[in-house]
Structures are given as C-alpha cells and as structure tokens.
Amino acid sequence: MKKTLLSLITAATIVFGSMASQVNAEENQSYKLITVSTYLNFYLMNLNACEDFHPSTRAEAYKAEGTLYPYFAKLDAKVAKLNIDKDDKKAIQNTVSDRRNKLDKQIADGEFTLEHCNAVIGIVNEGLDDTLLATIK
Numbered sequence: 001m002k003k004t005l006l007s008l009i010t011a012a013t014i015v016f017g018s019m020a021s022q023v024n025a026e027e028n029q030s031y032k033l034i035t036v037s038t039y040l041n042f043y044l045m046n047l048n049a050c051e052d053f054h055p056s057t058r059a060e061a062y063k064a065e066g067t068l069y070p071y072f073a074k075l076d077a078k079v080a081k082l083n084i085d086k087d088d089k090k091a092i093q094n095t096v097s098d099r100r101n102k103l104d105k106q107i108a109d110g111e112f113t114l115e116h117c118n119a120v121i122g123i124v125n126e127g128l129d130d131t132l133l134a135t136i137k
Contacts, residue, residue: 030088032135036075037092039132041099043124044068049103050117057117064124071128074136 047068050061079092106112 029082029135030084030091033075033079033082033084034088034091034095036071036132036135037095038099039129040068040071040075041095043120043128044072045096045099045103046117046120047124049107049112050120053107053112054114054117057114057121060121060125061117064121067124071133071136078136 044065047061047065050057051065054061075092079089084092103112
C-alpha cells in the first residue's frame, strides 16, 4: 500500500510540477483551475476504473466518487464566471481525456492493481487537498 501511495504522490507531483513550469503571472487563475481540474479528474478516472476493473471495490469507489461531484460543480461555476482565455478553457475541458489516456497506459502495463484502487479510495475518503481546492471555494 505504501508503494502504491508513493506512486500516486509521485505521479501527481510530476503532473502538477510539469504544469507549473508553463505558468505566467497573468495566467495564474487559469493555471489554478487547470490544476484543480487535473487533480479532480485524476481521482474520478481512477475511481471509475476501479469500479470496472476491480469489482470488489465497486461500492466503496462509487461512494468515494460521489464526494467529488460537488467539487466539479464548483469548478464549472468558477470557470463560467471568469473571463478565461479560450485555450485555457479548452485545457480545462481536456483534462478528462488527458487523465484517461494516462490511466489507460497504466492499465495496459498491468499496474492498475487492487492495492492501487484501495489507496485512491482511501485518499478520497480521508479528504482531498483543501489548499488546492481553495481555488474553487
């Protein structure tokens, strides 16, 4: 479990770290929203895959998934209210397909384990990063 959790943290750090290098000061708000979208979609896509590939986790994954939807509603509301660059809006929308492509590779490589699912469910149930999610509150 520790190895899986470390892998999740490492993956998230790489995703968020690579995005950080592309930020200009005037794009700060868009960057934050793209980051939140990527973060939320990471968990949503993983939970969806747990439901499909590890049926023993289906009930718990489904329950954890339900806790994400209010955050997505807040994200959508925030994006709708702001004057965000067209390309940034597209980047926010594309986080779903980007996350899915990365997850598909993990599944194809045989690295999508029951232990991974239990770790993702545990993280979502314990509570997501309030500092990161403050952008949409």
